[in-house]
Amino acid sequence: MTVQLREIPKPRVLGGSLAQRVLLRLLERWVTIGVLHVRLPGGEERRFGGHAPGPSVRLDVLSDDLFRRLARSWKMGLGEAYAVGDWRTDDLPGFCELLFRNVESARRSPGLERWMRLQRSRPHLPASNTMRRARGHIRYHYDLGNDLYRLFLDESMTYSCAVWEHAGETLERAQQNKLRRICEKLQLGPDDHVLEIGCGWGSFAIHAASTTGCRVTGVTISQEQHALATERVRAAGLSDRVEILFQDYRTLQGTFSKVASIEMFEAIGLKQYPTYFRTIDRLLAPNGLACVQTIAMPDHRFDRYRRTEDWIQRYIFPGSLLPSLGAITQAMTRSSELHVHDLEEIGVNYADTLREWRVRFLARLDEVRALGYDERFVRIWEFYLASCEAAFRTRSIRDVHLVLTRSFNDALPPSLGSVAGPAA
């Protein structure tokens, strides 16, 4: 492992007992959905909630440092304390779900609403993901090593939300479903040349070229991904049709009949939204189609969310920002002639995708450790996968397929938006 991971700060020296009192008071007041059984470090047991159905989970506080970390930062403290082993639970996704559901319900109380309004007007300068900075951010996450990702992704190494079409399908199958649906939405055929922005380990490029005969140019700014994706394209016998470039999408030239971009948009940050759409507009042929799969934050939360760094941004995806649909369409219309032609919500599938990844990751912990990853890393990743699973399970965040095009596109596929027409 060559990536230097972020340090977890030390807990505050003072303020722990006040934070404990405040926390227990908040749990008493705000936990109504589900049941939370808490065991405090001295052995005292407390029970919260039970007024409305929801998860029933145990929280064992193993160290008072949990409270000192919360005193330091309510936003980061819980995840940081999990990473160092200050608390544990019998059901991590269930605990996160209980937390999200109760915070959402408490959000409507007058005191919290005022606080949230204040958060929305907090001054904030969005960071600029220059090409150099973007490469650093991507290195932090993706250059953890292909061997790590191989341990928990499906065999196509697709690192984005899958789509289950039938009960009982495997993750492998669900990922192929998703890739096929994007090919269908783009109406791909042998005459197409697709640009894939953010191609990961090449799963879409390989799938699209081998099932439709199209050409694909994929770009990534992860060196590890570039090496393995190129090798996988060669092994699939597709080197004549698929090219994988180690290149920032902003520097691309040429014209492509179609553009695909699967969960890359989250990496670019607010300042780059106009550049992203301007670039697609510049590279897409006149009657072209683009399909963008992106995680999204509901619009009513976006203004508050975008102003402060959260745990995922600090420890998992530096420089990232989930867009909202409003922010996407605003940036798109200001910087390009593109518009949203079709939208499909697939978000709830992400809960199952993340559950599969977490179960696979935990089943192969010996191999994770053999790669040089310590207990702290394992717990950070467990918290990442479980908390995101809960966020999608509760539909607190979304995942969408957006099909983009321009007006006056006479080549629009019949299955997307046009009807058969009246009887003659």
Ligand SMILES: C[S@@+](CC[C@H](N)C(=O)[O-])C[C@H]1O[C@@H](n2cnc3c(N)ncnc32)[C@H](O)[C@@H]1O
């Ligand atoms: C979550 S991964 C998704 C990979 C792939 N689409 C999949 O579904 O498996 C995000 C991808 O976006 C790429 N990426 C992020 N910023 C980029 C940029 N500025 N230029 C090109 N690729 C970028 C990363 O290198 C990575 O391959």
